[in-house]
Amino acid sequence: MNTTTTQKQFFSEQLLAWYRRHRRDLPWRRSRNPYYIWISEVMLQQTRVDTVIPYFHRFIERFPTMQSLAEAPEEEVLKLWEGLGYYSRARNLQGAVREVQERYGGTVPDTKEEISTLKGVGPYTSGAILSIAYNKPEPAVDGNVMRVLSRYFLIEEDIMKPATRSLMEKLAKELIPGGAAGDFNQGLMELGAMVCTPRSPHCLTCPVMEHCSARDARMEEALPVKKKAKPPRPEYRIAAIVEGSGVHAGKVLIRQRPQEGLLARMWELPHVEVPFAYAAAADGKDGSIAIPPSISLLTDRLAEETIGVRPERRFMRTEHTFSHIHWDMEVVICSLEPSVLPAASGMLMPSHYEWVDSSVMGQYAFPNVFLKLLNRYFQK
DNA sequence: AAGTCGGGGGG
DNA sequence: CCCCCAGACTT
CATH class of the missing domain: 3.90.79.10 (Nucleoside Triphosphate Pyrophosphohydrolase)
Known part of the structure; x- marks a missing residue:
């Protein structure tokens, strides 16, 4: 990887502008309520946008506030999660919301150190909440982001390795334009979801194709490198x-x-x-x-x-x-x-x-x- | 680093 | 049929 400053600047500027023109109108993008952002980010872990949308609507209708979720019986939370999978997400979310009520006076923490102590809030989710809800310049590196960055900067490390993730977080943080962390991070994910797709990426409509290293090397289909999972x-x-x-x-x-x-x-x-x-x-x-x-x-x-x-x-x-x-x-x-x-x-x-x-x-x-x-x- | 933890959509 | 998806937690 031989990255130039102009390549990075081009990426940050073009991606931000592209996102502001092309962002999808998603339910959790209609508010900056940290609690709603939090719910959406947890639901979206390993789960597609189209699957999450109806669950998100039902969930915030039944639990519009953190207090309502904190006070609910666990079975009811689980029932609203029914079919989404990874059910510990629901239990962790309710437990963490109760923690916010008790320890943080009902306000979702706005620092990496504090928010990361909450159950179910890992490196990705903490960065997503901090950047989207609070516009803090923290990276939010998920599968989409690693795919986009591995292609644009031609990173051939196995993205399943923790070391590669750290590298990506460092890089993603450097790329955040001043004062626009939320839009930039969402733009990175939006590009991965809509343009820089796992197979058959739509390079001809990509706002950053001009300086994409994988495109230059005809490697866009070969990246990211990812070790195959064991069969069930x-x-x-x-x-x-x-x-x-x-x-x-x-x-x-x-x-x-x-x-x-x-x-x-x-x-x-x-x-x-x-x-x-x-x-x-x-x-x-x-x-x-x-x-x-x-x-x-x-x-x-x-x-x-x-x-x-x-x-x-x-x-x-x-x-x-x-x-x-x-x-x-x-x-x-x-x-x-x-x-x-x-x-x-x-x-x-x-x-x-x-x-x-x-x-x-x-x-x-x-x-x-x-x-x-x-x-x-x-x-x- | 490897295993645990769901389910669905798209090529 | 295979791969992937807005991952986190435990060992």
């Missing part, structure tokens, strides 16, 4: 749709996940992981799960929780990919088997189980994989 590990699971009877007729059994870990505190269909050996025992050529004997793993587990069930028929097979795990899940419809219940009348289910139908599902937050299954079952 496969997991095989078998789930039950337990149909209620009597007072629970028309309802199915759901349960809440543990406090920590994957999909923490979300609701789900009862299910168990099936050892690979069981899954591989399937006769099918596609590696499908052998329902017997896998089903007994499920019924045994439920019996341990005082819930006796009897498998009735196969519902469907579904696959779902998380960042690091791939679920291949067989879903079986079961009926209640009162004879297996220790005291069918009196014995209470564990408190993390509930009966639901489609009318009360709205009170529970489900990850998409189970939301889709339940909606299909209830034919929504």
